[in-house]
Amino acid sequence: MARAKNEDKRALILLTSKTLFAQKGFFNTSISDIVSETGLPVGSIYTYFKNKEEIVKVIVEEGWADLHARLLDHFRSTKDPLEKLQALIETFLPGLFDDLDLINILLAEALDYTRIEEKLEELTKMIFSVLRSLAKNNDIKLEYSKKEMEVALIVYFLGILHAVKLARSTDIGVSIPEIMEFVKKSIEKTMGLKV
Amino acid sequence: MARAKNEDKRALILLTSKTLFAQKGFFNTSISDIVSETGLPVGSIYTYFKNKEEIVKVIVEEGWADLHARLLDHFRSTKDPLEKLQALIETFLPGLFDDLDLINILLAEALDYTRIEEKLEELTKMIFSVLRSLAKNNDIKLEYSKKEMEVALIVYFLGILHAVKLARSTDIGVSIPEIMEFVKKSIEKTMGLKV
Amino acid sequence: MARAKNEDKRALILLTSKTLFAQKGFFNTSISDIVSETGLPVGSIYTYFKNKEEIVKVIVEEGWADLHARLLDHFRSTKDPLEKLQALIETFLPGLFDDLDLINILLAEALDYTRIEEKLEELTKMIFSVLRSLAKNNDIKLEYSKKEMEVALIVYFLGILHAVKLARSTDIGVSIPEIMEFVKKSIEKTMGLKV
Amino acid sequence: MARAKNEDKRALILLTSKTLFAQKGFFNTSISDIVSETGLPVGSIYTYFKNKEEIVKVIVEEGWADLHARLLDHFRSTKDPLEKLQALIETFLPGLFDDLDLINILLAEALDYTRIEEKLEELTKMIFSVLRSLAKNNDIKLEYSKKEMEVALIVYFLGILHAVKLARSTDIGVSIPEIMEFVKKSIEKTMGLKV
DNA sequence: AATGAATGAGTCTTCATTCAT
DNA sequence: TATGAATGAAGACTCATTCAT
Structure with missing residues (x-):
């Protein structure tokens, strides 16, 4: 009885807000912007989300969960670490780069x-x-300790995300394929193998 | 004298705003916060700056100019590129890392x-x-093209800044010295020389 | 059976609302508060009551009717006016004082x-x-006219209610037994007899 | 320099709000009502008061302080306790009764x-x-203990205020002069003297 | 009848900027 | 020039009530 909560509306709010937050930033996006863009009444925003903050939180949380799940899927589809790495580079990263809105929100x-x-x-x-x-499989002697790898991965990941963001929104003179190429080459250099 | 006093006020506004913007973000910092923190009357803020936006712009612009000048100074103090590199790593970067407020504002x-x-x-x-x-001096054959170096530098620079930011404000499990170490090692690996 | 169930719901709404209105006031109590506290669906509130206002009205109306009926019962149980007075003081007033929620709502x-x-x-x-x-029975010459008695009773009644309210909710330094004692003594003084 | 805070505006807000609060109640009076009634811009309300709640608080606080001061004046103008009592009854109480708005707000x-x-x-x-x-002066033996007097005064005061409120706003059949008369007679009875 | 999502007018409050003094 | 009161559009959010299911 009574109307059931409408999943489509929730999704519409999330999608619209994500675009707006990415484009104009969280603070420059008003609830009233979301209302205009979605065509929903103000009240409806609040039947699906506690407040504006919860909207970003859900965008980030669900966006990340999605990326994470996709990566796990790829990892589970093979035992070979090289194939895993390839999946990471050829499927996961490009997929992530497509979700520029999420990247923007994450970084900002x-x-x-x-x-x-x-x-x-x-x-x-x-x-x-x-x-x-x-x-291990390829008898490669890693020249980096665990901690060093950790630092490297963090710096790379954040750097790549930010570079992609800038690549799309400014005139930085660097393209996404070039960034992809850089990532690939770095890994190849570090691991001493072709991917 | 009167002029000096004015410069002081301008500097006070910039310094205070920088801290506040870095701590709470641009949008969560009100002009009235700046007024309370500086102790200056509201009107004064507007005799020194056109509006709130101009304050951030000047913070970023002057902050960057300062960094840039410092780097140039180091570069001019020697002809030896290795010493230049060392100056970059041992003086410029730590100096930059000290200006966490600026990093925060730049990235946000x-x-x-x-x-x-x-x-x-x-x-x-x-x-x-x-x-x-x-x-050239050391007869090193660079394995990267100009474009590749460009991409690499951008990714590294952004990655390092963001990692430093996170290192200070969250529990990311990575320290600034570790990040510095990573930078050094990367350069050494890439250039095949000790710095 | 179904009817009984409905009566229960109506009563639950009234009881819960009465407590909430007394505690937080009518305007600080939302329908949604009543919904949370009763566990009933919103719609149910409106099948039993036209609107929020009607809930208070019914609380006051039925609460008062109940008090009135109890008083009448006491009065009917005896012909002796002294006993009536005693019933008033020893049963009716304490009963009323127990319904602090109603007093709060009445006064507010x-x-x-x-x-x-x-x-x-x-x-x-x-x-x-x-x-x-x-x-008449005791040959007492009342020193007050009808009108005067009316005024006196109104002032006393309102004053007592408000004092009881304050006695319970603030640190007024006066207790309910002390108020009861004052009432008794006043009547004895006025009527020149023991109750 | 700059405009000085305008005492008239503050007073206008207080006066207008007091009337509105008394007429329609605190919760039924919106800031926007105060704005319409005063003709001031919304912002001005907030340059004089922190928020809506502070407005009532100030009304009550200043209203009470005023009453209190007036009473003290009367008390200081004479040493004779009988004259003090007369001042209380003939000047203070009527003055208080005139400020029906304050009474309403106080009680509500x-x-x-x-x-x-x-x-x-x-x-x-x-x-x-x-x-x-x-x-003491008149060799009257008070039949009430200190505590009893306290209770009596509280009940009387609250009762009188509430009765006055009802007398003005409903058809209770009791007038303010009659209430005044009751007060006077009660005191005379209790103290055994003419006022 | 029962339900609870839907609605949007209305709430209080903030705040960057202006401008009278 | 220095000041800080004045301004009002815009902000996020609430909530009694309705009505589709």
Whole structure:
């Protein structure tokens, strides 16, 4: 009885807000902007979300969960660490780069709204374990300690995200394929193998 | 004298705003916060700056100019590219890392208020020319093209800044000295020499 | 059976609302508060009551009717005006004082939602007639005219209620037994007899 | 320099709000009502008061302080306790009754916004000391203990205020002069003297 | 009848900027 | 020039009530 909560509306609010937050920033996007853009009445925003802050939080949380799940899928589809690495580079990263809105939000506001450090740690661990297996399998002597790898991965990941963001929104003179190429070459150099 | 007093006020506004913007963000800092913190009357803020936006712009612009000048000073103090590189690593970077407030502002809001891409380009060019001389002087065959170096420098620079920011404000499990160490090692690996 | 269930719901709404209105006030109590506290669906509130206002009105109306009925019962149980007076003082007043929630609502909002003056008049008449019979029976010469008695009863009644309210909710330094004692002594003084 | 805060505006806001609060109640009076009625811009309300709640608090606080001061003046103007009592009855009470708006606010909302019990205690002490001197001077044996007097004064005061409120706003059948008369007679009875 | 999502007018409050003094 | 009161559009959010299911 009574109307059931409408999943489509929730999704519409999230999608619209994500675009707006990415374009204009969280603070420059008003609830009234979201209302105009979605065509929903103000009240409806609040039947689906406690407040404006919760909207960003959910965008980040669900966006990240999605990325994470996709990566896990790729990792589970093979045992070979090299294939895992390839999946990471050829499928996961481009997929992530497509979600520029999420990247924007993550880099701009996520710090205040979600534990970004936990997410980075999750990711770092997964990649580190792949690289280690890869090294083991191919008899590669890694020149970096665990801690060094950790630092490297964090710096790379944040750097790549930010570079992609700038690549799309400014005249930085660097393209996304070039960034992809850089990532690939770096890994190849570090691991001494072709991907 | 009166002039000096005015400069003091301007500087006070900039310093206070910088701290506040870095701590609470641009949008969560009100002019009235700046007024309370500086003890100046509201009107004064507007005799020194056109509006709130101009305050961030000046903070970023002057902050960057300062960094840039410091780097140039170091570069001019020697002809030896290795010494230049060392100055970069041992003086410039730590100096930059000390200005965490500026880093915070640059990464969070700068995009909207200043041409960060131009600044990155400036920096990239300087470093690139150092590395090239270094390679030439030491007969190192650089394995990266100019474009690749550009991409690499951008990714590294942004990644390092963001990592430092996170290192200070969250529990990311990575310290600034570790980040410094990573930078050094990366350069040594890439250039095949000790710094 | 189904009917009984409905009566239960209606009663639950009234009881819960009464507590909430007394605790937080009518305007600080939202329908949603009543919903949370009762566990009933919002819609149910509106199948039992036209709107929020009607809930207070019913609380006051039924609460008063109950008090009135109890008083009448006591009065009917005896012919002796002295016993009536005693019933009034020893049973009715303490009973009323126990319904602090009703007192709170009556004093705070009743004016807007119910004809409190009619209720006061009803009560005043009953008490006045008791006192008159008492005076007659005991050959007491009342020093107050009818009008004066009316004023006195109104002032006393309102003053007592408000004092009880304050006694319970603030640190007024006066207890309910002390108020009871004052009432008794006043009547004894006025009527020149022991109760 | 700059405009000085305008005492007239502050007074206008207080006066207007007092009337509105008394007429429609605190919760039924919106800031926007105050704005319409005063003709001031919204912002101005907030340059003079922190928020809506502060407006009531100030109304009550300043209103009470005024009453209190007036009473003190009367008390200081004479040493004779009988004259003090007369001042109380013939000047202070009528003055208070004229400020019906304040009475309304005091009885309706004061509990939540001001320590009404402290105010009652202040008043009670003053009156009690007058009555005691009076008793002493005239060799009257007071039949009430200090505590009893306290209770009596509280009940009387609250009862009178509430009765006056009802007398003005409803059809309670009792007039303010009649209430005044009752007060006078009660005191005369209790103290055994003419006022 | 029962339900609870839907609605949007209305709430209080903020705040960058202006301008009278 | 220095000041800080004045301004009002815009902000996020609430909530009694309705009505589709």
